Amino acid sequence: MAGTAPESGRLSFQGAKVIETTLFSKRKGSGLRLIVALALALGLLYSEIRYPDALKPVRLTIDQALTPVYVLMGVPGRLAGWVDETSATSTQLRRENEYLKTQMLVLQGRLQKYAAVAAENVRLRGLMNSTIVVDGRILVAEIVGIDPDPFRHVLMLNKGQQDGIYVGQPVLDAAGIMGQVIEVGAMTSRVLLISDRQSAVPVRLNSSGVRAIASGAGELDRLMIMYVPPSVDVKPGELLTTSGLGTRFPAGYPVAQVTRVNRNSSGEFAEIWARPMAKLDRSSHVLFLFSRPPQAKEKVLVEQAEQKEPIQAPSPGVQP
Amino acid sequence: MRTRGGTYVAILVSFFVALLLAALPLPQILSYWRPEWAVMVLVFWVLNVPGLAGIGTGFLYGLLVDVLQGTPFGMHSLSLCVVAWAAGLVVRRVSVFSLWQTGGLVLGLVALYLGCNLAILSFLGRAPESLWYWLPALTSALVWPTVMLSLRRYGRRF
Helix, strand or coil, X not given: CCCCCHHHHHHHHHHHHHHHHHHHHHHCCHHHHHHHHHHHHHHHHHHHHHCCCCCHHHHHHHHHHCHHHHHHHCHHHHHHHHHHHHCCCHHHHHHHHHHHHHHHHHHHHHHHHHHHHHHHHHHHHHHCCCCCCCCCCEEEEEEXXXXXXXXXXXXXXXXXXXXXXXXXXXXXXXXXXXXEEEEECCCCEEEEECCCCCCEEEEEECCCCCEEEEEECCCCCCEEXXXXXXXXXXXXXXXXXXXXXCCCCCCCCEEEEEXXXXXXXXXXXXXXXXXXXXXXXXXXXXXXXXXCCXXXXXXXXXXXXXXXXXXXXXXXXXXX | CCCHHHHHHHHHHHHHHHHHHHHCCCCHHHHCCCCCHHHHHHHHHHHHCCCCCCHHHHHHHHHHHHHHHXXXXXXXXXXXXXXXXXXXXXXXXXXXXXXXXXXXXXXXXXXXXXXHHHHHHHHCCCCCXXXXXXXXXHHHHHHHXXXXXXXXXXXXXX
């Protein structure tokens, strides 16, 4: 600093100071703050993986705070449904009504047979001291969201802890198994579809009873059927049902239909692809299935055999 | 709307709207194209009101995103912190950028964000294999002008 022009020197110095306080002040220590934040985030990630239950209350609280987001998220779907309903003509409604009545008659006819078969099944299993439980309690839920990540096949449903939903609960639609609950919020829950790459369902070939695993391939319209030896008789069109192994999914529910069999694959097992029975991308209502915990014993079975009749019997007042 | 309170309200409302847009159900094909609204809104506020939005904001916002999307707690926090920090580094230069130049910046920042997420996901063994994973970086840069123009009146330019 030369002493010849002290004024201008001081001026520019002050100017720099002003700029520094307004513009650069926040930059100081931003690296340190990043390190602290990263350490915190990594700590959270670690504790979430190591101790999954520890952070659950925090998650649940934030989940509840996010309720307005969930409510608004469902608005477009509900709006579309409302427009659909109000714009239907009376002819359309009458036709639909007719169709539904016929459908109901057919289903009730089948149900009569089913009630008897189910009761017999329960009795026989009781005789064999088997602990497999056939439970019929079902809860209808609505799909309110799809996971924004296209690489995960996860649905969000509008039933949660308040309705008794638990992690691992099987979810169906009218045609077959859809997936299982992986996360429960206060009023919502997330369901991992069987087509997700992380999903695997123990299944059984309906005709031969050979066990296999239906593994998701990340595509909505096909599943990989694994661990079937090439010698097994399996043809396209064959139905795969849940085997009940692993106790997640109750036995006997339809999962998928075989579409392609390749026995010449180089591996030890046949290469089999199947199409999910459930309409994974088209259903708007789904069913939560309440299966009893596996430790439930024969006593429950007998109770259920008695309960079964009033639940399953078609109500006599309904006439087509 | 240049008061501090007004800016606070604008920040909260825009974060809420971004959460909503990020979670809104879309058909499978369209969802590959979904821009990363949360990143864009955060970047906008970091660039325009660096005193109010920064690494801490990114951290808290990331927790909300994690709960909403059902991802491991801390994953989006981590990547949004990194994005906020990176945006803070270039905040001086951005004031002379044109709209499309900031679009390029957003492309880079969203790619950084996706990269952080991918690193964590592959660590957990859940990494997507497809290259479509990177598409949001491009679409985010393309819709960036709409974010910029709709929020600009609430931001204090230096």
